Amino acid sequence: MASNNEQPQSAAPVRTRRPLALLQYRSLIVLLLMFVAASLLHPLFLTPGNLGQVLLQNSIVGILAVGMTFVVLTGGIDLSVGSVMLCSGVITAGLLREGHVGPVVAMFACIGIGAFLGLLNGIMIAGLRLPPFIATLAMMVGAISVGQLYSGGSPIIIGDKMPPFFQAFDAVIFAPPTTQRTDPHAFPGIPVAGLIFLAAAVIAWIVLTRMRYGRYVYALGGNEEATRLSGVNTRMVEASVYIISGMLAGVAALIYTARLQSGQALYGLNLELDAIAAAVIGGASLMGGVGNIGGTFIGVLFVGFLINVMGLRNVDPYAQGGIRALAIILGVLIQTRKKGS
Amino acid sequence: MRNALLLAGLSALALAGCGGKKNVTANPTPGAPPPTPGSKTFKIGYSQSTLQDPWRKAMNSELETEEKNHPNAKVLKQDAQNVASNQVNQVENLNTQGIDALMISPVESAPLTPEVTKIYKKGIPVILLDRATDNDQYTSLVGADNVLIGKMAGEYVKKAYPKGAKIIEIAGIAGATPTKERAKGFREGIGNDPKYSILASQPGNYLRGKAIEVFQTMFTAHPDVEVVYAHNDEMALGASGVLDKAGKLKDVAVIGVDGQKEAIQAVAAGKMAATFVYPRPGADGLKAALDALNGKKVEKRIVLPTTEITKANAAANLTKGF
Numbered sequence: 169m170a171s172n173n174e175q176p177q178s179a180a181p182v183r184t185r186r187p188l189a190l191l192q193y194r195s196l197i198v199l200l201l202m203f204v205a206a207s208l209l210h211p212l213f214l215t216p217g218n219l220g221q222v223l224l225q226n227s228i229v230g231i232l233a234v235g236m237t238f239v240v241l242t243g244g245i246d247l248s249v250g251s252v253m254l255c256s257g258v259i260t261a262g263l264l265r266e267g268h269v270g271p272v273v274a275m276f277a278c279i280g281i282g283a284f285l286g287l288l289n290g291i292m293i294a295g296l297r298l299p300p301f302i303a304t305l306a307m308m309v310g311a312i313s314v315g316q317l318y319s320g321g322s323p324i325i326i327g328d329k330m331p332p333f334f335q336a337f338d339a340v341i342f343a344p345p346t347t348q349r350t351d352p353h354a355f356p357g358i359p360v361a362g363l364i365f366l367a368a369a370v371i372a373w374i375v376l377t378r379m380r381y382g383r384y385v386y387a388l389g390g391n392e393e394a395t396r397l398s399g400v401n402t403r404m405v406e407a408s409v410y411i412i413s414g415m416l417a418g419v420a421a422l423i424y425t426a427r428l429q430s431g432q433a434l435y436g437l438n439l440e441l442d443a444i445a446a447a448v449i450g451g452a453s454l455m456g457g458v459g460n461i462g463g464t465f466i467g468v469l470f471v472g473f474l475i476n477v478m479g480l481r482n483v484d485p486y487a488q489g490g491i492r493a494l495a496i497i498l499g500v501l502i503q504t505r506k507k508g509s
Numbered sequence: 510m511r512n513a514l515l516l517a518g519l520s521a522l523a524l525a526g527c528g529g530k531k532n533v534t535a536n537p538t539p540g541a542p543p544p545t546p547g548s549k550t551f552k553i554g555y556s557q558s559t560l561q562d563p564w565r566k567a568m569n570s571e572l573e574t575e576e577k578n579h580p581n582a583k584v585l586k587q588d589a590q591n592v593a594s595n596q597v598n599q600v601e602n603l604n605t606q607g608i609d610a611l612m613i614s615p616v617e618s619a620p621l622t623p624e625v626t627k628i629y630k631k632g633i634p635v636i637l638l639d640r641a642t643d644n645d646q647y648t649s650l651v652g653a654d655n656v657l658i659g660k661m662a663g664e665y666v667k668k669a670y671p672k673g674a675k676i677i678e679i680a681g682i683a684g685a686t687p688t689k690e691r692a693k694g695f696r697e698g699i700g701n702d703p704k705y706s707i708l709a710s711q712p713g714n715y716l717r718g719k720a721i722e723v724f725q726t727m728f729t730a731h732p733d734v735e736v737v738y739a740h741n742d743e744m745a746l747g748a749s750g751v752l753d754k755a756g757k758l759k760d761v762a763v764i765g766v767d768g769q770k771e772a773i774q775a776v777a778a779g780k781m782a783a784t785f786v787y788p789r790p791g792a793d794g795l796k797a798a799l800d801a802l803n804g805k806k807v808e809k810r811i812v813l814p815t816t817e818i819t820k821a822n823a824a825a826n827l828t829k830g831f
Contacts, residue, residue, distance in 0.1 A: 210730070212729055212730055217729060218729050221725055221726070221729060224725075225722050225725065225726075316561050320566075321560065321561040321562055321563060321566065322563040322566070323563070323717075323743070323771070325771050327771075346755075346756030349754075349755045349756055349757075350728075350732045350755050350756075350757055351732075352729055352732070424718060427718065427721060427750075428717050428718055428721070428747070429750065430717070430771075432717075434716060437716065437718065437719065475726075476726055479711055479723055479726030479727060479730070480726055480727075480729065480730045481730075482708075482709040482710070482711065482727070482730070485680070485683040485711060485712045486683060486684070
């Protein structure tokens with residue numbers, strides 16, 4: 169993106185530890201504010217059962233947001249993550265229903281389809297030089313279309329053909345006995361989907377902060393020209409973040425398919441916007457070069473807590489969008505105030 | 510200039526081609542039963558809003574089945590792929606081809622109203638399917654009544670829980686007409702009785718994934734729920750899955766709307782309490798069009814009755830699903 173070149177100074181400071189630590193600190197305050205507010209707004213919010221559910225419900229958008237962070241760090245955007253997830257999910261549902269392949273093959277196919285669609289994004293953006301917004305917008309429309317063609321527009325119902333191995337993506341381990349399962353004060357067990365989200369976040373954090381590749385991602389978003397001149401294959405790096413994003417959309421599709429016991433490609437989930445919002449609330453700059461996985465994780469929980477407490481309090485659906493918009497703006501404002509100082 | 514002339518020539522040819530086809534389609538296709546002597550063959554234009562929807566696909570196949578009963582009817586089928594401007598063009602083309610009647614399920618009412626009005630004013634019977642246009646310039650509107658379906662669902666709850674019930678509602682897309690009507694009818698059905706309380710209502714956007722999320726949260730806030738009313742079967746199936754995992758399926762009755770095959774199977778298996786079929790106007794729409802063409806009186810509004818599917822009749826109705 170041309171705009172990256174206008175602020176060449178952002179590449180260097182980002183790699184120093186202090187501003188990153190400050191960012192973490194700021195987003196933590198934002199999250200804590202939300203946490204306290206939500207606890208005051210509904211007595212059931214602060215129960216193990218409910219918090220476990222928040223983690224479970226936000227694992228899909230969280231996994232997408234981790235991938236989105238890689239993309240946003242390079243100054244790009246990936247509007248296709250929701251559609252790619254639905255497309256890989258619907259094809260995987262078909263594979264499971266037909267039973268031609270085992271659950272392990274289906275799992276790798278699901279992640280592979282996501283990664284492949286991400287690769288197409290990467291080719292369009294890094295190879296053909298299409299703006300990321302346009303390329304991934306096309307993929308957003310195209311992937312749904314492929315999913316609909318595959319399924320003929322009807323939901324693909326897996327039903328009894330769902331292998332237990334695959335069902336595990338939506339299971340809860342160490343779950344309490346059935347009688348206690350609806351008691352919000354009891355330990356709810358650990359949702360596998362939440363663990364996958366945590367694992368994705370931790371791996372991404374290691375890659376971005378402890379590996380040379382991570383430095384390239386930051387550098388590319390900070391100053392593409394300087395990065396290229398210092399011998400980094402910027403096109404490869406740029407393409408790779410879309411592959412990562414698509415691959416993680418495939419991982420999210422595993423959970424989504426297991427949760428729904430079926431696959432269907434329909435517009436209207438808007439997961440890409442939730443993922444972008446999480447990254448930005450977490451301190452990522454859409455101009456690239458600034459942001460981190462910890463912040464994204466906090467951003468996911470911030471929005472997750474808000475949606476949860478609005479649901480618990482049965483807030484008028486017409487008002488929910490507005491409240492969410494205000495919270496996002498407030499969250500980002502608190503984040504970005506420091507840039508003025 | 511040369512190209513423009515060529516283009517004009519080509520389109521003239523294409524138009525001539527269409528004109529030629531007109532005569533061919535007017536004759537019955539070989540193999541079909543011969544038309545009864547004296548009766549004319551009717552050419553009926555049919556514009557479906559989209560076929561990327563299992564309910565509408567079922568509607569088309571039911572129309573095709575009904576068409577076989579009427580050897581004197583030839584239905585020209587179009588799919589607007591959910592784009593209103595496509596549909597306007599398609600209806601214009603059907604009009605140019607010279608149709609005897611028009612059946613249409615509009616993508617959106619406003620953009621289709623002028624074209625439909627124009628055709629109706631030419632004296633061509635217009636049958637609207639499921640969705641209306643913005644004025645009364647049509648012969649008949651054939652379709653289900655969402656308020657009535659919601660009301661039947663409410664009355665079902667009253668019947669099944671005479672002592673009262675605590676209800677969670679999973680609504681459709683906030684603000685959409687079917688959402689408002691299915692909500693309104695349900696409230697009419699349970700009446701003003703304080704024994705029946707809707708504890709919480711949140712939109713699940715007619716999507717199973719979204720419904721699972723909003724239902725989990727509402728269920729956390731109200732674990733004492735006895736009835737879940739979802740505005741469609743996709744969402745009801747989502748709620749049923751959540752309850753099943755929590756081991757609470759036997760304590761909560763899940764009700765859906767639409768009559769999706771998977772939902773009817775769930776009712777048969779005891780995973781849902783009931784679903785209400787949202788009837789498809791394909792066959793009845795064609796009958797109405799033919800009645801109008803044969804000079805019979807056609808009601809301005811034909812409300813198709815819904816079927817209440819419970820465990821008692823689910824097995825017998827499995828084929829009704831889509």
